[in-house]
Amino acid sequence: MVSRYSEAALDVDANRWYCTKFFAEYYRSDVDWEGVRSRHEQTAEVVKNLLSAYTQAGVFSDDELTALKSAVQIPSTVGKERTIEQIRDTQGDPQLIEKAIELLEKYDETGIVGGTAYPASVPDSETEDQLLSIFEKLLDSDSSDSELDEEVEALLSLSLKNVSLGTLTPVLSLLYPTRYPIINEQTRTTLRVCLDIHLSDYLEAVSIFQNVRRDFDFEPHLRHLDFFCYWANEQTDVTRWFEENNIAGRDVWQLNAGHQNDGGPEALWPAWKEQGVCSIGWDIGDLSELDAEEIEEATEDTKSQEAGDYLRRFKNDLSSGALVLAKDGDTLLGIGVLQNPGYQYSPGFLNQHVPDVSVSHPHIRPVDWIAVPHADHPPTGEWDIETGLLARKTLVRTKAFEAIRYTLAKQEPELLPNLIDIERNVSNPGEHVLVKEYQDQTPIDEEPVSETAPYYWVVQNNNPEEIENEYLQAERDNHPHHDLRKLTPGDTIFNFRKGEILGHSIVAADPYVIEEDETEFIRVDVSFHAYSNPVQFGEVFAYLNRDDVRLDKYYPIYHSGVNQKYLFNLSADAGEYLLKKGNRQRDRERLEQRLSIPQMEPTLPTNLYFPPEQARQLRSQITAAINSGKHVVFTGPPGTGKSKLAESLCEQAVSMSPVDDWKFTTATAEWTAYDTVGGYMPSREGDTDALEFSPGQFLQCFRDRDGTVVNRWLIIDELNRSDIDKAFGQLFSVLAGDSVELPYERNGDEGGPVQIEWVDQDEVKAARDRIATDPNRYPITPAWRLIGTMNTADKASLYEMSYAFMRRFAFIHVGIPRIKTEDGHANQWMLDPGYNTSERDPQNYAAAWLESVNGSTREQLRETLSTVAPQLTVLWANLDGERAIGPAIIHDIVSYIAAYDSEADTGAALTDAVIALVFPQLEGMRPEQQRTLIQGLDTARRCVEHPLRTDEEGNQTPAIIPDAPRAPGLETNRLYRTAEDMFGIEILNDEDES
Numbered sequence: 001m002v003s004r005y006s007e008a009a010l011d012v013d014a015n016r017w018y019c020t021k022f023f024a025e026y027y028r029s030d031v032d033w034e035g036v037r038s039r040h041e042q043t044a045e046v047v048k049n050l051l052s053a054y055t056q057a058g059v060f061s062d063d064e065l066t067a068l069k070s071a072v073q074i075p076s077t078v079g080k081e082r083t084i085e086q087i088r089d090t091q092g093d094p095q096l097i098e099k100a101i102e103l104l105e106k107y108d109e110t111g112i113v114g115g116t117a118y119p120a121s122v123p124d125s126e127t128e129d130q131l132l133s134i135f136e137k138l139l140d141s142d143s144s145d146s147e148l149d150e151e152v153e154a155l156l157s158l159s160l161k162n163v164s165l166g167t168l169t170p171v172l173s174l175l176y177p178t179r180y181p182i183i184n185e186q187t188r189t190t191l192r193v194c195l196d197i198h199l200s201d202y203l204e205a206v207s208i209f210q211n212v213r214r215d216f217d218f219e220p221h222l223r224h225l226d227f228f229c230y231w232a233n234e235q236t237d238v239t240r241w242f243e244e245n246n247i248a249g250r251d252v253w254q255l256n257a258g259h260q261n262d263g264g265p266e267a268l269w270p271a272w273k274e275q276g277v278c279s280i281g282w283d284i285g286d287l288s289e290l291d292a293e294e295i296e297e298a299t300e301d302t303k304s305q306e307a308g309d310y311l312r313r314f315k316n317d318l319s320s321g322a323l324v325l326a327k328d329g330d331t332l333l334g335i336g337v338l339q340n341p342g343y344q345y346s347p348g349f350l351n352q353h354v355p356d357v358s359v360s361h362p363h364i365r366p367v368d369w370i371a372v373p374h375a376d377h378p379p380t381g382e383w384d385i386e387t388g389l390l391a392r393k394t395l396v397r398t399k400a401f402e403a404i405r406y407t408l409a410k411q412e413p414e415l416l417p418n419l420i421d422i423e424r425n426v427s428n429p430g431e432h433v434l435v436k437e438y439q440d441q442t443p444i445d446e447e448p449v450s451e452t453a454p455y456y457w458v459v460q461n462n463n464p465e466e467i468e469n470e471y472l473q474a475e476r477d478n479h480p481h482h483d484l485r486k487l488t489p490g491d492t493i494f495n496f497r498k499g500e501i502l503g504h505s506i507v508a509a510d511p512y513v514i515e516e517d518e519t520e521f522i523r524v525d526v527s528f529h530a531y532s533n534p535v536q537f538g539e540v541f542a543y544l545n546r547d548d549v550r551l552d553k554y555y556p557i558y559h560s561g562v563n564q565k566y567l568f569n570l571s572a573d574a575g576e577y578l579l580k581k582g583n584r585q586r587d588r589e590r591l592e593q594r595l596s597i598p599q600m601e602p603t604l605p606t607n608l609y610f611p612p613e614q615a616r617q618l619r620s621q622i623t624a625a626i627n628s629g630k631h632v633v634f635t636g637p638p639g640t641g642k643s644k645l646a647e648s649l650c651e652q653a654v655s656m657s658p659v660d661d662w663k664f665t666t667a668t669a670e671w672t673a674y675d676t677v678g679g680y681m682p683s684r685e686g687d688t689d690a691l692e693f694s695p696g697q698f699l700q701c702f703r704d705r706d707g708t709v710v711n712r713w714l715i716i717d718e719l720n721r722s723d724i725d726k727a728f729g730q731l732f733s734v735l736a737g738d739s740v741e742l743p744y745e746r747n748g749d750e751g752g753p754v755q756i757e758w759v760d761q762d763e764v765k766a767a768r769d770r771i772a773t774d775p776n777r778y779p780i781t782p783a784w785r786l787i788g789t790m791n792t793a794d795k796a797s798l799y800e801m802s803y804a805f806m807r808r809f810a811f812i813h814v815g816i817p818r819i820k821t822e823d824g825h826a827n828q829w830m831l832d833p834g835y836n837t838s839e840r841d842p843q844n845y846a847a848a849w850l851e852s853v854n855g856s857t858r859e860q861l862r863e864t865l866s867t868v869a870p871q872l873t874v875l876w877a878n879l880d881g882e883r884a885i886g887p888a889i890i891h892d893i894v895s896y897i898a899a900y901d902s903e904a905d906t907g908a909a910l911t912d913a914v915i916a917l918v919f920p921q922l923e924g925m926r927p928e929q930q931r932t933l934i935q936g937l938d939t940a941r942r943c944v945e946h947p948l949r950t951d952e953e954g955n956q957t958p959a960i961i962p963d964a965p966r967a968p969g970l971e972t973n974r975l976y977r978t979a980e981d982m983f984g985i986e987i988l989n990d991e992d993e994s
Contacts, residue, residue, distance in 0.1 A: 001217055002214060002215050002216075002217070003384055004384060004385065004386065005017050005018060005386060005403070006386055008215050009211040009214055009215055010195065010197075010211050010212065010215050012195045012196060012197070013196065013248050014386075014399070014402070014403070015247060015248050015249075015399070015401075015402045016194060016195050016196060016242075016247065016248050017195070017215070017402075018402035018403045018405070018406045019194070019242070019247050019402045019405075019406075020194045020195060020216060021215075021216055021217075021406045022402065022405050022406040022409055022419070023194075023232065023238050024216040024217065024218070024228065025406065025409050025410065025416065026238075026409075026416060026420055027228050027231055027232070028599060029413070029416060029598040029599045030231070030236075030596060030598070031227065031228075031231055032627065032628055032629050033219070033224060033227075034624065034627065034628040035109075035628060035629060036223060036224075036227050037219075037221060037223060037224070038109075039109045039110065039111075039112065040112055040173075040174065040177065040221075040223045042103070042107040042109065042110050043071070043072065043110045043111055043112050043174055044174040044175070044177070045103050046071050046100050046103045046104055046107075046110055047068065047071055047072060047171060047174045047175070048139070048174070048175070049096050049097075049099045049100040049103065050064075050067065050068055050071060050087065050090075050092065050096070050097075050100050051068070051135050051138075051139055051175075052093070052096050052139060053090075053092030053093040053096035053097050053100065054068075054090070054092045054093075054132070054135070055132055055135050055136045055139065056092070056093045056096065057091060057092045057093050058132060059090075059091045059092060059128075059132075060122065060128045060131040060132050060135070061091075061122055061128060062119065062120060062121050062122055063086070063089055063090045063091070064090045064091070064092065065120040065121070065122055065131070065160065065163065066086055066119045066120045067083070067086040067087045067089070067090050068120075068171065069115075069120050069162075069163060069167050070082070070083040070086050070087075070117075071083060071087070071100070071104070071110070071111070072111065072112065072113060072167065072170045072171060072174070073111050073113055073114065073115050073117075074111035074112070074113065074114055075110070075111055076114075077111070077114055077115055077116070077117055078117050080104060080110075083104065084101050084104055084105070087100055087101055087104075088101065112170055112173070112174070112182070112223070113166060113167075113170045113182065113184060115164075115166060115167060116162065118162040119162065120160060120161060120162045120163045120167075121160065121161035121162060122160065123159060123160070123161070127158055127159070127160070130154065130158060131155075131158070134151045134154055134155045137151045138151050138152075138155075138172075138175055138176075139175070145179070148176065148179070149203055152172060152180065152202070152203065153202075153203065155168060155172075156168060156202055165183050165184065165202065166182075166183070166184035166185065169181065169182045169183045169184070169202065170182050170184075173222060173223060173226070177221045177222055177223055178220045178221055178222060179206070179222075180206060180222070181205065181206065181209040181222040181225065181226055182222075182223070182226040183199060183202060183205055186226075186229045186230040186233050186234065187199070187226055187229040187230075189229075189233050189239060190228070190229035190230075190232045190233050190238075190239055191208075191212070191229065193233075193239040193242045193243055194232065194238070194239065194242050195212070196248075197212075209222060209225060212225060213225050235761060237423070237424075241423040241426075241427065244427055245423055245426045245427060247402070250322070250323070250426075251317070251319070251322045251323070251397060252322070252323040252324075252325065252397065252398050252399075252401040253313075253317075253318060253322060253323065253324045253325065253395060253396070253397060253398065254324075254325045254327055254389050254390065254393070254395070254396060254397075254398040254400075255278055255280070255324055255325070255326060255327065255394070255395050256327055256328065256329070256393070256394045256395070257269040257272060257278075257326050257327070257328060257333060258279075258281070258359070258361065259281075259394075264328075265326075265327075265328035265333060267354050267355075267357045267359070268350070268354065268359065268361065269326060269328070269333050269334075270354075271350055271353040271354045271359075272326060272334075272367070272369065273334065273369050273372065274353065275349075275350075275353055276339075276366055276367055276368060276369065276432050277349075277350075277364050277365065277366055277367055277432075278324055278326065278336070278338075278364075278365050278367045279350060279361035279362075279363060279364050279365070280310060280311065280314045280361060280363045280394070280395060281360050281361050281362075281363075282299060282302060282304075282307050282310075282311055282360075282363075283347060283360050283362045283363075284298035284299060284311070285298070285345075286345035287311060287314070287315040287343060287345065287363060288315065288343060288345065292312055295308050295311050295312055295315075296308040299311065304394075306393075306394070310394050310395045311363065313395050313396075314343070314363055314365070314395060315343055315363075318338055318342075318343075318365060319338065319342070320338050320339055320340045320341075320342055320429045321337060321338065321425075321426050321427075321429040322337070322338045322426075323335065323336070323337060323338075323401060323422065323426065324336050324337075324338055324367060325389065325398060325401060325404070326369070327389045329379065329389075329391040329392075330379040330380050330381050330388050330389040330390065330391040331377070331378075331379045331380065331389075332373060332377065332380055332389065332404060332408070333372070333373075334369045334371065334372040334373070335369070335370060335371040335372075335401075335404075335405070335419070335422060336367035336368055336369040336370055336371075337367065337368050337370060337422060337425040337426055337429055338365055338366070338367055338429065339365075339366040339367060339368055339429050339430045339431060339432045340366070340429060340430070340431040340432070341366075341431060342365060342366075343363070343364075343365055344364045344365070344366075345362055345363060345364070346362060346364050347362040349362075349364060350364075366431075366432035368425055368429070368430055368432075370418050370419075370421050370422050370425060371405075371408070371415055371418040371419050371421075371422060372418075373408065373411075373412060373415065374412060374414070374415070375411070375412060377408075377411065379391070380400065380404060383403075383404070383407050384407065385400065385403040385404065385407055386403065387399060387400045387403070388400055388404075389404075405419050405422070413598065414655070414656070416598065417598075417657060431468075432468075442512060442513040442514075443510065443512050443513075444476075444485060444510075444511050444512055444513050444522060446485050447485070448483050448485045448486035449478045449479075449480055449483050449485070450480035450483040450486060450553075450554055450569075451486075451553060451554065451569065452486045452569075453551065453554070453569030453570055453571070454570065454571060454572040454575055455491075455492050455493070455494065455569075455570035455571070455572070455574065455575025455576075455578075456487070456491060456492070456493040456494070456567060456568065456569060456570060457493065457494050457496060457556045457567070457568040457569075457570050458472060458493050458494070458495060458496065458505075458566060458567050458568070459496050459497070459556070459562070459563070459564055459565065459566055459568075460495055460496065460497045461497055461498055461564065464497065467495055467497070467502060467503075467528055470505070470508075470525065470526050470527060470528045471523055471524060471525050471526060472484055472487075472493070472505070472523065472524045472526060472567075473514075473521050473522070473523045473524075474521065474522055474566050474567065475519065475520070475521055475522075476513060476520040476521055476522050480554055481554070481565040481566045481567050481568065482522070482566055482567065483567060484511050484522040484523070484524050484567065485511055485522065487507050487511060487524050488507060488510070489507050489508060489509060489510065490506065490507060491506070491507040492504055492505070492506060492507075492575060492579070493505045493506075493507070493526065494570070494575070494578050494582075495528065496537070496556070496562065499536065499537045499538075500534035500535065500536060500537065501531070501534060501535040501536075501537070501540070501578065501581075501582065502530060502531065502534050503528055503529050503530040503531045503534075503582065504528075504529055504578070504579065504582060505526035505527060505528045505529065506526060506527045506529070507524055507525075507526055508525045508526055508527050509524070509525045510524075511523065511524045512524075529582075531582045531586060532586055532588050532589045533588065535578070535581045535582055537562060539581065540577070540578065540581060541557065541561075543574075543577055544557045544574055544577075544578075545557050545558075545559065548573070549571055549573045549574050549577070550571065550574075551569055551570070551571050551574075553569070554567075554568050554569040555568060555569060555570070555571075556568035556570070579706070580706060580707055580775070583706065583707065583708050584707070584772070584773040584774075584775065586708075587707075587708060587709040587772040587773055588768075588769050588772045588773060590708070590709040590710075590772070591709050591759065591768060591771070591772040591779055591781070592768070593657060593658060594658045594659075594660075594709070594711040594779075594781050594783050595658075595759065595760060595761055595768075595781050595782065595783060596658065596760075596761070596781070596782055596783055597653070597656055597658045597659065597782075597783040598656055598658075599627050600623065600626050600627060600652065600653065600656070601623060602619065602622045602623055602626065602648075602649055602652055603619070603648075603652065604618060604619060604645070604648070605641075605644055605645070605647075605648040606842060606848065606851055607644070607848055607849070607851055607852040608641045608644055608645070608648075608848055609842045609843075609844055609845045609847065609848035609887070610641075610817070611817050611818070614815070614817065618645070618812065618814070621810070621812045622645075622649060622812060624810075625810035625812065626649070626653075626785065628810075629782055630808075630809060630810035631735065631785055631786040631787070631788070631808055631809045631810070632646075632649070632785065632786075632787050632788070632809060632810050632811075632812060633719060633787075633788040633789070633790055633809045633810070633811050633812070634646055634787070634788070634789045634790070634812050634813075634814050635789075635790045635792050635811055635812070635813050635814065636790075636791075636792060636813055636814035636815055636816075636886070637791070637792060637815075637816055637884040637885060637886050638791050638885060638886055638888075638889065638921060639885050639886025639887060639888035639889035639890070639891075639892075640814040640815065640816060640886035640887070640888070641814060641886065641887070641888060642789040642790075642791075642814050643715070643717055643789055645814065646715045646717075646787040646788075646789055647662075647664065647715065649787060650662035650713045650715060650787060653713055653785070654713075658711055658781075658783040659711050659712075659713060659783065660710045660711050660712055661710070661712045661713075662712055662713040662714065662715060663697070663700065663701065663712050663713075663714055663715070664715045664717065665697050665714070665715070665716055665717070666716070666717040666718055666721075667716050667717065667718050667719050667720070667721045667722035667727070668721055668722060669721055669722065669723065671722040671723065671726070671727035672726055672727055673696070673726070673727060673728070673729040673730070674696060675696050675697060675727065676696045676697050676698050676727050676728060676729070676731060677695075677696045677698055677699060677729060677730060677731065677742060677756075678693060678694050678695040678696035678699050678742075678744070678754070679693070679694065679696070679744065680692065680693060680694070680744065681694045692746070693744045693745065693746050693754055695778070697714065697716075698714065698731060698756075699756070699778050700712070701713070701714050701784065702756075702778040702779055702780055702784070703775065703778055707775035709772055709779060711781065711783055711784050712784075713784065713785050713786070713787060714785075714786050714787070715787045715788070715789070716786065716787075716788045716789070717788075717789050718789060718790070718791060719788035719789060719790050720790050730742060730756065731756075732808075734756050734758060734780055735786070735808040736808060737758050737760075738758055739755065739756060739757045739758045740755065740756050741753050741754070741755045742754040742755065742756065745776075746775070746776050752774070752776040753776060754776050754777075754778070755776060755777045755778065756777075756778045756780060757771045757777050757778065757779050757780065758780055758781075759771055759779040759780065759781050760781060760782050786809075788809065814886075816880070816884045816885070816886060817830065817887070819873065819876045819877050819880050820877040820880055820941070821944060821958055824877075824941060825877075825941060825942045825943060825944050825958065825960060826870075826873040826874045826876070826877040826941045826942070826943050826944065827873065827877075827943075827944050827947065827958075828869055828870055828873045828943035828944055828945055828961065829844060829944060829945055829946055829947060830844045830845050830846075830873065831844065831845055831846050831865060831869040831872060831873050831876075831890070832844065832846060832865070832869050832945065833846040833847070833850060833862045833865045833866055833869070834866070835847075835945075835946075845887050845890070845891070846862075846865050846869070849861060849865075849891050849894070850862055850865075860898050861894065861895070861898055863898075864894055864897050864898040865894060867906060868894065868897055868906055868909075868910065870943055870966050871906065871910060871966065871967070871968040871969050872890065872893060872894070872910070872968070873943060874939075874940070874941045874943065874966055874967065874968050875910070875914070875937060875968040875970075876890055877941055878936055878937050878938075878939050878941075878968070879918070879933070879937070883921060883922055883925060883929075883933060885918065885921055889917055889918070889921065892917050893910070893913040893914075893917055893918075896909075896912075896913040896916065896917060897909045897910065897913055900912070900913075906969060907968075907969040907970060907971055908971060910968055910969065910970060911970045911971040911974060911975050914937065914970065914975065915975065915978050919978070919979065919982055922934075922983070927983065927984075927985045930979070930983050930985055931985050931986075931987055934975065934976065934979045934987060935976075935987060937968065937970060937972075937975070938967050938968050938969070938970045938972050938975075939967065940964075940965035940966055940967035941965055941966065941967075942960055942961065942965050942966075943960070943961045943963075943966060944958045944959060944960055944961070945959050945960075945961050946958070946959035947959075973988070976988050
């Protein structure tokens with residue numbers, strides 16, 4: 001793996017190289033490579049069958065070449081049905097032709113490139129013979145690399161109509177994916193823009209592709225790199241960012257967050273982050289009023305010889321959209337983008353926000369600190385990069401940014417979205433005007449002169465600075481529309497300006513009095529929440545003007561428009577309606593943020609133990625399923641940890657920004673589509689004649705009760721206890737990536753048919769926006785997962801799952817561990833709290849269970865395990881094979897015994913635990929099976945205290961405890977009698993009883 005530019009095979013600019021490394025990291029987290037590779041492999045099967053069909057039949061005319069071209073192209077170019085028709089019209093070997101058609105019909109996704117649908121043409125019989133000869137050799141697995149290259153050169157030299165390099169090289173890629181890349185407009189553009197590599201000769205490009213693949217850690221399968229080129233140029237803005245943001249030569253600045261004499265980074269950096277600024281010291285006045293010579297003269301007497309240079313750079317060279325790296329010496333603090341309006345002189349600003357320190361940093365620039373490391377990292381000089389930050393410089397350019405960004409993305413993958421957002425902000429820097437300082441802020445202690453209200457409305461046509469700086473301000477008088485006295489922290493105010501509701505503000509603190517130009521004002525600090533698209537007044541006027549919504553006094557809306565005074569009252573209905581409207585606008589952004597999830601690397605919960613090989617398999621299966629876009633069903637006997645695995649997986653998913661939450665529900669036989677999808681129910685308004693649509697368990701995963709777009713993963717425990725067809729109905733189509741319209745309509749002002757919409761990046765942006773802002777449309781994205789569990793031991797009472805349903809899921813089996821050896825000995829070490837090995841964590845079931853509790857409960861559990869581990873292990877081994885039960889039930893038995901009468905002996909406690917916790921698991925077994933199992937529960941076995949121990953000869957064998965075989969010590973008479981009553985079987989006869 002190549003991690004440093006100094007190790008690169010390519011001779012390209014260092015910034016381009018590291019930036020491409022970074023975006024390759026983004027690509028791996030963003031793209032379902034397994035799905036891309038699967039599609040490539042499926043297409044390869046079709047193409048190989050076609051080529052074999054044509055070469056064996058000795059035919060390769062216009063029809064065959066056209067069919068081959070169509071098979072390589074994605075369905076939207078020609079269409080699957082048309083491609084099949086074209087193949088049927090060819091003259092190849094009939095069996096191989098039918099095989100190719102079967103594969104096309106079988107696979108949902110084939111085709112790997114776009115292109116034109118024009119028919120291809122072979123000019124003459126000589127060219128046809130050449131095609132046959134070339135493909136015969138290309139299909140020969142014994143051909144050497146040099147022989148293959150000769151045939152490739154010959155193929156690309158042929159004159160074929162409507163067949164270009166972009167058609168032929170995909171065929172080569174399908175035949176030899178680790179040797180031959182696809183060369184088309186996407187690959188040429190991406191490599192040229194990102195790396196300044198210009199492709200010409202194909203075989204030369206093959207060598208270049210291999211170097212690119214190695215430098216940027218792409219898979220040996222060259223489709224991985226080729227698809228990156230398509231992704232960078234078509235699916236994202238990567239190539240546009242390279243060109244517009246001048247990645248190879250842009251200005252990046254490193255700026256120390258102060259020095260020890262002015263509080264240093266410990267005091268200044270928190271203020272920089274909170275206020276969205278960077279700053280520099282040496283107060284020589286407003287730099288915008290000084291030229292270079294005046295700055296130099298004013299800093300002659302300072303201790304730093306470079307103070308003048310630093311100030312000139314801060315004033316003149318830093319510009320909006322430039323990158324700045326905040327640092328403490330050579331330790332990275334954060335990465336930001338400089339914003340408009342640029343340099344501002346504000347001597348007292350930072351002193352207001354840095355407690356207990358006098359800061360002389362009057363020179364300010366606004367910054368959006370986009371990426372701030374969460375962890376403590378060593379100084380950049382210790383990172384695995386060629387050049388870090390300069391420890392002794394206050395403000396200088398740096399060439400280290402791209403290397404730092406790439407390394408930071410590797411160290412903190414959760415920062416990847418922020419590090420990507422840097423490019424978006426560089427292209428379009430925001431604006432941030434600093435809040436002015438007011439020294440005289442006097443708390444106000446006056447009663448309001450007007451009535452309070454559930455919500456408020458403020459008109460800000462002539463004072464946009466209030467929105468920018470997040471405050472409200474009105475003269476201190478007794479005018480009811482200036483009465484800011486009545487606002488209290490937490491109140492909601494809607495910000496209206498020039499025909500639009502720009503957002504809403506939340507009151508942050510109590511009102512206070514300030515003085516400006518000898519006039520007193522009441523001011524209230526607020527937190528402003530902008531709507532991504534302002535709500536137009538025309539959209540809401542009719543509703544706000546309704547008689548049942550209006551207030552009698554201080555209401556902003558009248559029949560001809562809106563009152564232009566300052567502060568107004570709103571009713572609860574009006575405020576809640578506007579919040580919904582505003583949230584609809586914010587839902588556009590929320591949906592965009594939830595279209596995909598980064599690649600997950602799930603871990604297993606520490607309160608569950610799995611033997612090492614099983615743990616490795618589970619991690620691999622879960623990772624592959626989630627990252628390939630599959631929903632998951634955990635299957636297995638009772639008590640194996642299926643539900644805990646599902647919950648742990650969802651908890652880890654919630655740590656990623658595209659996943660908001662998860663919910664847990666248990667399926668029942670009574671479930672219908674009403675439970676899962678939703679249906680009509682009496683209105684919550686109390687009108688028994690009215691019905692309203694109520695979303696079910698599924699729909700609640702995609703919108704909150706107030707209609708906000710969310711992405712909640714769903715766990716359905718005991719999934720197959722429901723009648724799948726009856727309960728899931730329309731959801732079959734949705735789980736396959738289709739959209740459906742439900743037979744329901746919502747009532748009220750936002751009425752309309754209820755729809756479940758599949759939304760991904762392929763949906764055009766305008767359509768995604770319409771879905772996001774329509775509360776009747778529930779968007780399901782590729783970032784959502786359904787996680788189910790199934791108890792495979794309970795088949796007698798379960799509904800069957802159809803193949804149509806099952807193929808939407810990846811099934812992961814969570815099995816029972818090997819509680820006994822091949823010789824039938826019981827693995828006592830699995831339950832022994834004293835067992836210790838450094839090979840794994842947790843080390844066994846006892847360690848996992850003890851990890852989940854603490855204090856006296858932990859000590860009580862440890863003591864119980866020490867006492868009953870041998871007997872309980874033998875009991876578990878006796879159950880193995882007849883009726884498998886998982887470790888969770890064994891854990892329940894230990895907890896039961898720990899809470900049992902302390903005067904009773906272990907045999908009595910264990911017997912009652914078996915009756916209470918194991919017998920219910922035997923329901924549904926045949927009577928003879930129940931009898932055999934129960935009669936064998938008290939069988940004695942030898943115990944193993946260590947899975948592998950090395951003997952004197954170096955052989956590894958299980959370490960068997962030398963004692964005589966042990967039995968669980970159950971009270972068998974009582975156990976058998978209870979079993980006879982519970983199951984209606986005969987175990988004891990009169991002779992046995994006597």
